Amino acid sequence: MPKTINVGMIGYAFMGKAHSAAYRDVPRYFPELDLQPEMKAICGRNEKAVREAAEQFGWDSYETDAMALINRTDIQVVDVSSPGWAHRDQVIAAAKAGKHIICEKPIANNLADARAMAKAVTEAGVSSFVMFNYRRVPAVALARQMIEAGEIGEIYHIRACYLQDWIADPQFPMVWRLDKELAGSGALGDIGSHIIDLGRFLVGELEEVCATTKTFIKERPTAPGSKETGTVTVDDAAAWLAHFKNGALGTFEATRFARGRKNANRFEIFGSKGSLAFDFEEMNKLQFWSAADSEKFQGFREILVTESGHPYMDAWWPPGHIIGYQHTFVNALRDFFDAISKGVKPSPDINDGVAVQAALEAIAQSSDTRSWVRLDDL
Amino acid sequence: MPKTINVGMIGYAFMGKAHSAAYRDVPRYFPELDLQPEMKAICGRNEKAVREAAEQFGWDSYETDAMALINRTDIQVVDVSSPGWAHRDQVIAAAKAGKHIICEKPIANNLADARAMAKAVTEAGVSSFVMFNYRRVPAVALARQMIEAGEIGEIYHIRACYLQDWIADPQFPMVWRLDKELAGSGALGDIGSHIIDLGRFLVGELEEVCATTKTFIKERPTAPGSKETGTVTVDDAAAWLAHFKNGALGTFEATRFARGRKNANRFEIFGSKGSLAFDFEEMNKLQFWSAADSEKFQGFREILVTESGHPYMDAWWPPGHIIGYQHTFVNALRDFFDAISKGVKPSPDINDGVAVQAALEAIAQSSDTRSWVRLDDL
Amino acid sequence: MPKTINVGMIGYAFMGKAHSAAYRDVPRYFPELDLQPEMKAICGRNEKAVREAAEQFGWDSYETDAMALINRTDIQVVDVSSPGWAHRDQVIAAAKAGKHIICEKPIANNLADARAMAKAVTEAGVSSFVMFNYRRVPAVALARQMIEAGEIGEIYHIRACYLQDWIADPQFPMVWRLDKELAGSGALGDIGSHIIDLGRFLVGELEEVCATTKTFIKERPTAPGSKETGTVTVDDAAAWLAHFKNGALGTFEATRFARGRKNANRFEIFGSKGSLAFDFEEMNKLQFWSAADSEKFQGFREILVTESGHPYMDAWWPPGHIIGYQHTFVNALRDFFDAISKGVKPSPDINDGVAVQAALEAIAQSSDTRSWVRLDDL
Amino acid sequence: MPKTINVGMIGYAFMGKAHSAAYRDVPRYFPELDLQPEMKAICGRNEKAVREAAEQFGWDSYETDAMALINRTDIQVVDVSSPGWAHRDQVIAAAKAGKHIICEKPIANNLADARAMAKAVTEAGVSSFVMFNYRRVPAVALARQMIEAGEIGEIYHIRACYLQDWIADPQFPMVWRLDKELAGSGALGDIGSHIIDLGRFLVGELEEVCATTKTFIKERPTAPGSKETGTVTVDDAAAWLAHFKNGALGTFEATRFARGRKNANRFEIFGSKGSLAFDFEEMNKLQFWSAADSEKFQGFREILVTESGHPYMDAWWPPGHIIGYQHTFVNALRDFFDAISKGVKPSPDINDGVAVQAALEAIAQSSDTRSWVRLDDL
Numbered sequence A, B, C, D: 001m002p003k004t005i006n007v008g009m010i011g012y013a014f015m016g017k018a019h020s021a022a023y024r025d026v027p028r029y030f031p032e033l034d035l036q037p038e039m040k041a042i043c044g045r046n047e048k049a050v051r052e053a054a055e056q057f058g059w060d061s062y063e064t065d066a067m068a069l070i071n072r073t074d075i076q077v078v079d080v081s082s083p084g085w086a087h088r089d090q091v092i093a094a095a096k097a098g099k100h101i102i103c104e105k106p107i108a109n110n111l112a113d114a115r116a117m118a119k120a121v122t123e124a125g126v127s128s129f130v131m132f133n134y135r136r137v138p139a140v141a142l143a144r145q146m147i148e149a150g151e152i153g154e155i156y157h158i159r160a161c162y163l164q165d166w167i168a169d170p171q172f173p174m175v176w177r178l179d180k181e182l183a184g185s186g187a188l189g190d191i192g193s194h195i196i197d198l199g200r201f202l203v204g205e206l207e208e209v210c211a212t213t214k215t216f217i218k219e220r221p222t223a224p225g226s227k228e229t230g231t232v233t234v235d236d237a238a239a240w241l242a243h244f245k246n247g248a249l250g251t252f253e254a255t256r257f258a259r260g261r262k263n264a265n266r267f268e269i270f271g272s273k274g275s276l277a278f279d280f281e282e283m284n285k286l287q288f289w290s291a292a293d294s295e296k297f298q299g300f301r302e303i304l305v306t307e308s309g310h311p312y313m314d315a316w317w318p319p320g321h322i323i324g325y326q327h328t329f330v331n332a333l334r335d336f337f338d339a340i341s342k343g344v345k346p347s348p349d350i351n352d353g354v355a356v357q358a359a360l361e362a363i364a365q366s367s368d369t370r371s372w373v374r375l376d377d378l
Helices: A014-029 A047-057 A066-071 A084-096 A111-124 A138-148 A187-202 A327-342 A350-369 B014-029 B047-057 B066-071 B084-096 B111-124 B138-148 B187-202 B327-342 B350-369 C014-029 C047-057 C066-070 C084-096 C111-124 C138-148 C187-202 C327-342 C350-369 D014-029 D047-057 D066-070 D084-096 D111-124 D138-148 D187-202 D327-342 D350-369
Strands: A003-010 A035-043 A061-063 A077-080 A100-103 A128-130 A155-163 A206-214 A219-221 A229-231 A237-244 A249-255 A264-271 A274-279 A285-290 A300-304 B003-010 B035-043 B061-063 B077-080 B100-103 B128-130 B155-163 B206-214 B219-221 B229-231 B237-244 B249-255 B264-271 B274-279 B285-290 B300-304 C003-010 C035-043 C061-063 C077-080 C100-103 C128-130 C155-163 C206-214 C219-221 C229-231 C237-244 C249-255 C264-271 C274-279 C285-290 C300-304 D003-010 D035-043 D061-063 D077-080 D100-103 D128-130 D155-163 D206-214 D219-221 D229-231 D237-244 D249-255 D264-271 D274-279 D285-290 D300-304
Touching: A003 A014, A003 A066, A003 A327, A014 A035, A014 A047, A014 A327, A014 B014, A014 B047, A035 A047, A035 A066, A035 A327, A047 A061, A047 B014, A061 A066, A066 A084, A077 A084, A084 A100, A084 A111, A100 A327, A100 A350, A111 A350, A128 A327, A128 A350, A138 A187, A138 A264, A138 A274, A138 A285, A155 A187, A155 D249, A187 A206, A187 A237, A187 A249, A187 A264, A187 A350, A206 A350, A206 D206, A206 D237, A237 A350, A237 D206, A237 D237, A237 D249, A249 D155, A249 D237, A249 D249, B003 B014, B003 B066, B003 B327, B014 B035, B014 B047, B014 B327, B035 B047, B035 B066, B035 B327, B047 B061, B061 B066, B066 B084, B077 B084, B084 B100, B084 B111, B100 B327, B100 B350, B111 B350, B128 B327, B128 B350, B138 B187, B138 B264, B138 B274, B138 B285, B155 B187, B155 C249, B187 B206, B187 B237, B187 B249, B187 B264, B187 B350, B206 B350, B206 C206, B206 C237, B237 B350, B237 C206, B237 C237, B237 C249, B249 C155, B249 C237, B249 C249, C003 C014, C003 C066, C003 C327, C014 C035, C014 C047, C014 C327, C014 D014, C014 D047, C035 C047, C035 C066, C035 C327, C047 C061, C047 D014, C061 C066, C066 C084, C077 C084, C084 C100, C084 C111, C100 C327, C100 C350, C111 C350, C128 C327, C128 C350, C138 C187, C138 C264, C138 C274, C138 C285, C155 C187, C187 C206, C187 C237, C187 C249, C187 C264, C187 C350, C206 C350, C237 C350, D003 D014, D003 D066, D003 D327, D014 D035, D014 D047, D014 D327, D035 D047, D035 D066, D035 D327, D047 D061, D061 D066, D066 D084, D077 D084, D084 D100, D084 D111, D100 D327, D100 D350, D111 D350, D128 D327, D128 D350, D138 D187, D138 D264, D138 D274, D138 D285, D155 D187, D187 D206, D187 D237, D187 D249, D187 D264, D187 D350, D206 D350, D237 D350
Parallel strands: A003 A035, A003 A077, A035 A061, A077 A100, A100 A128, A155 A249, B003 B035, B003 B077, B035 B061, B077 B100, B100 B128, B155 B249, C003 C035, C003 C077, C035 C061, C077 C100, C100 C128, C155 C249, D003 D035, D003 D077, D035 D061, D077 D100, D100 D128, D155 D249
Antiparallel strands: A155 A264, A206 A237, A219 A229, A237 A249, A264 A274, A274 A285, A285 A300, A300 C300, B155 B264, B206 B237, B219 B229, B237 B249, B264 B274, B274 B285, B285 B300, B300 D300, C155 C264, C206 C237, C219 C229, C237 C249, C264 C274, C274 C285, C285 C300, D155 D264, D206 D237, D219 D229, D237 D249, D264 D274, D274 D285, D285 D300
């Protein structure tokens, strides 16, 4: 029988739903794991809503005060899936309470907060984990394995973008994600943070960036159909050039104004021996070009990443029976509990969260100052 | 609070795992459903294995005798996910016991059995449901809606195939699916039944078929690496031409020898006003061509079927956050329990299962007699 | 300086235009060829039209009587690009006149004619060449090389189709191609002949076929907008199952009713070691799956067939600078003149044309008799 | 009978071959054009080579001195397809000699030269035309028509790249294109100029750019297999951010180090009402997403741009019979001679060439100074 560990989660919106599903599924698909989560408590400020969420998502109990949840003695893991502005205090409190921490991305609304959080985690000696779930797409995990195995050689280029279109309509109303006070930034932090993380995961550390951001629609209805308008204080889109410490050149773009692109988290990576390409909208596939192939038969190979030998896939279905977005969270949590069980550091951890936050800060600063910003200077 | 209904399931292999996941998920993603399943008992002949399956998949109890499970008074729904040869007796017993029935496809190993099952179900007045889960792929459900709405007009053609490659290697050993006694047929019944069902779902009733089947590798090792061989008594591949009652022309092919195709359940449907195309390996997409589009801008449109307005998708994730194979079972069970709750006939039911079985029989007979076979003559 | 050989061509419509372009281009792109065509004369029954065609397409002179052209002493090669019903007499006359013959496909409107033509050619000892131009798509030629080199092993399956939609509109009027007297058959002979030829080129000789044909729209306006209608006497679509002599199983379909498919001449070939797939609408690409690839990285490889090492491509442009439909004719004629120059038999020749005609006849007969037809029985 | 105009062309390498083919083809495919080219003379410094080129490509005569060609009284159009360093003097001389000018891109190796050339052309009152041939890809021309018709509304984004891989191998030797003295720049001028032009053609005028360039391999063999090395003095890759005057945001990248990408001249354009996407490796296709489509059926539409109503396609083949790279030159020359015939300005002309050159200069300067550069400041 595996041991169990009790989890308390703050937040019950999109990420709360996704994480809950993953907690439920970890023991079902990864029964061999030595340490399995128990869904002890969920937390939200609206009692009626959080009570219903507890019921629907399968949590044993609920809290309406985050600090109360954090300090419950029957909880060993705190999952911070609240909005970004709330992360800092919750993570610091959880660290001080000696809890292991899972935190949604980006970990904070600014770099200073992120560093304070990492300091608290380090001082407390607890484990931390940041939910850059796209690392756990099997195709992306395979890409990482291939890069580490030298399949594409030295990396020259990464072209990454994350394209959505959910606010392209000027009549789409103000929401908290369009308010800098609450969200920190717009497309940049929300989806740009994912491609920054994938850049670090697949290529390496950033040396410097040069960025521009844009807000195409500056005034929006305060509510659907309303004549009253509010001001958008975050970026609708961000684009940046990047030099990596290993010499690779990167181009990145995050936008919510790409009509027809729904969740196009994509990359192309070109190396001295081969290339890789990925698009989340076809998340079960990885494109691979190899200079080692016979010259006459070279071409981008579409690997359907559903074989039992592919990362995580042994837990799921037979070849060709594709998986979806939510499986990335199951895979991620499997790795987290596996690490805790084995006493090793989960990855990516709070320091990876800080590194991404530094990139976000560098990008924002570069956009403001219209100049290149070195990450080491922050 | 929704009412609940107790389910007992026979089988714990691939389909048992998939159905179990779906029973667990129905209440999580479709909480508004008036009638929710309770996972009461699972049944298998190997006690150790079924006990572990009960634990891992989340069933309250287990049985080692199918009839015992069927006759448990605390069970109202019997899910027959056992191998095909076992379906007949279990379905008939469940019907006689007054249980609602969910049955995996194809419902039987021959048409006589299928008809006997349908007779028993009808006489008992219980509800029945056949797990043609591909109908519940949102893209396929959307295709059906579009056809019903006249978007592609009168249908001229369906080109359907189901391509896999898991036994293409001659060293792949004998398994029960390669033994006619146990499996009834090979690629034909296992995957051909799905495209027959999709043909009925999307185009209409079959008039007649002309078929051929092929067994490419006739002798296989009895076990991996074994020198001893056994004889494959089922088809490796089946292909058939079909005329539909409404005048449409169909070509169909099911094979386990299509190297590199893992689960390519595909169709192209061409009508007087437009066309549709689908490939399960990209299950979140539906291709649509419309003669109503401005002539200069006509082209196949790739609909990413993940919008909240698309069938079933409101229950899942935001646009572009794709779903996978297992979600088709959740969607299917949602519809089943919804139908039971509302007192309407689930669809597809046992009679649809019989219709597919009739097509399978017609195809097999056509292959044997090398002639066209009318389904009404069976 | 290369030697030259004088060509006379009968026909100046679509194929006349395409062949003319190819005759002009052969010396430009294949200057190393020892024998180059001279465009001596073009022939058509309408003097004004053929005079203009001669001018526009670059022919030195014109004739209005095919027999006059065939018997001109300054002509050594006769290109029969007239409608199908006219082929027989022209080819036989050309053979008797001792001319080398290029003939459009299908070579005749029935098998008896085709055999008479082949007999005349053989008795005269002249060279013959049938314009199955799709063999000269570089991607198709590469596919053939790969099959011959054993890259995909023993062939189990070919799935071929040729989908068009130019008469899907019921208001599209009668044209000669819809009249059996003139065209012999409909989609079957016109485009089905191409996939029959590709099947022979890539897989091998046919053993037997079982077919059905369909005419969806039986009455059409005699002219655009006319109230008067004429009767379509050919097939709108044809589909057939096939067994090859080497044991491969084939499914084939040719239709003019596939809305949105413009020239989808496609095949998928599955073998014991690998697979190939092609679609003319992306004619510069060949899909290749190899069991020899490392298991974890297997996938269909999209070969962009534009490298200088690929068939014919050295004559054209740098990698990635794609070529089009008309280049297939240039490549074909290059091979024809190369063969003549070297004194070897061009391929495909009139006997290949007969073999395709036999398949067409078998398919038509099978559709009529609703039974399997062996080609050797014809 | 159309009038004719005599052309003299300088250069006989890749572009010389491509232009020659186009001169030959214009009268064949566009016979209705009032003014048709006569291929009067070709010019190159190596007499043997240029004599052979004249013969193979179909020119009446040849010259070995560019100025001699330019000043021949029987020549009215001078086509400058020589290497970039030679353009300035040749264009200025041709202008002074009163000749119409066709010039390959980029028109010069620096902005000062480009401006001097434009001044000479303007003063001489001759017509000019720059061979940005990708504007004449039917799919690109259609994109322009759609943008002008408002199909995608106000443009927010353009993502453009031009990816090749022909020097990714470090053993690929030094060639003139890698020498700044001769080539001006590397990937930037050679292929970056094309995407700059497409940006102007499809989106509008650039306001400012911020760029970086990279030379991954700095030393290369002087010849294939040589131990001696030379220094690469141009960029292997260039990437830039751009703001357009109309508010659109652009990201651009040109590289010769994208393994597996052969001629991936691509763009995605996102507007308020729709989107367009293109990849030259599939040059007969244009992707189109429209917010005007019924919400449930929205998706990127793949327009096969081969219909007779599509730009230029009436001259070519039936729908689905795709065209290739060289056809872009035929289409371009058709437009040039049509403009000359009608007495209107050809487009793009020398001033468009200057605008692209200004962008190239701004990009190079931005890369050097690591700052944003406004084009109006140059």
